[in-house]
Amino acid sequence: MKISLKFKTIIAALFITLGLASCSKIDGDQTPIQISGLSLIHASPTIEKLDVYVDNTRANVEDFAFGAKIDYLNAYSGDRNLTVTKKGLTTKLTSKLLKLESGLGYSVFVVDKFETVDLLMLQDNLAKPAAGKAKIRFVNLSPDAGALNLEVVGKTPDLIDNKAFKEYSEFVAIDPAEKVSFNIKNKTSGAVETTLVDIKIEDGKIYTLYAKGLKATADATKFGAAIFTHK
Structure with a gap:
């Protein structure tokens, strides 16, 4: 069931790629931007700090260490590519195409050991x-x-x-x-x-x-x- 969500406003550094929860117009189009809520949780048992990218924009501003959580970010709905790297590096540890539906919230966990790190996305029932x-x-x-x-x-x-x-x-x-x-x-x-x-x-x-x-x-x-x- 789709419900109305009040996601947190994204900081300016993430504005262009992840979007803003508003009814902004794009090139004169009167259609509101479709957004989804994306929460990120570091549950991979490693002492390594990680960076997480939504498409080409880094989603974490501070160190993303084991146990850390990023509350709901506003992400454009549709296909979004989520990539995990070791902090400060560009080599991908894992990457997954996420399909986000408008108006829904998702929790994405970084899981498994560092050598086999993976992503687990769960749809959140926020009713x-x-x-x-x-x-x-x-x-x-x-x-x-x-x-x-x-x-x-x-x-x-x-x-x-x-x-x-x-x-x-x-x-x-x-x-x-x-x-x-x-x-x-x-x-x-x-x-x-x-x-x-x-x-x-x-x-x-x-x-x-x-x-x-x-x-x-x-x-x-x-x-x-x-x-x-x-x-």
Whole structure:
């Protein structure tokens, strides 16, 4: 379902390529510019900083490191080429043609290990949650964690079940509360792999929670979880 979105205004440096959420005219054409929302998340477990280009324009202004997120940018709808490079270099690590529909929002995750870095684009269901509810989606972006479940601590059954690497759930309803804790559990053994503690879940908000990192490491790329609000 297409909905009206209020995407963030792009800074001047990105104006020409990514577009502006307005009804500007081009060469006298009265048709409004068609835009889509594009959010970028660095979920590749590497200490390398990256640059991300939409067509030929760099989308990140600051360092784009593991765990970083760029809130919705306004991108021209249609076919857009997204390219990832190592910071300051031009050699492509990966590149993908994205098909963006007008008025829709998308989250694009940079995923997998540095040697096999990839892009995962998810369409965001930004329809308002039901009255008195929030919405949340779970994405498994850990290359070596196996299939995972998402549990709201103190509630059964698990909120989301059996998501392998690069798999994700639909958005599901969740009760808002000042403090909600989440367990990410191994699907096979039921063991708790990591926990997010005392997360504020607000009425009417939309969230994505994702597993990230590597179980095989103990550095900054170690296994964990992150959550963000779609805004």
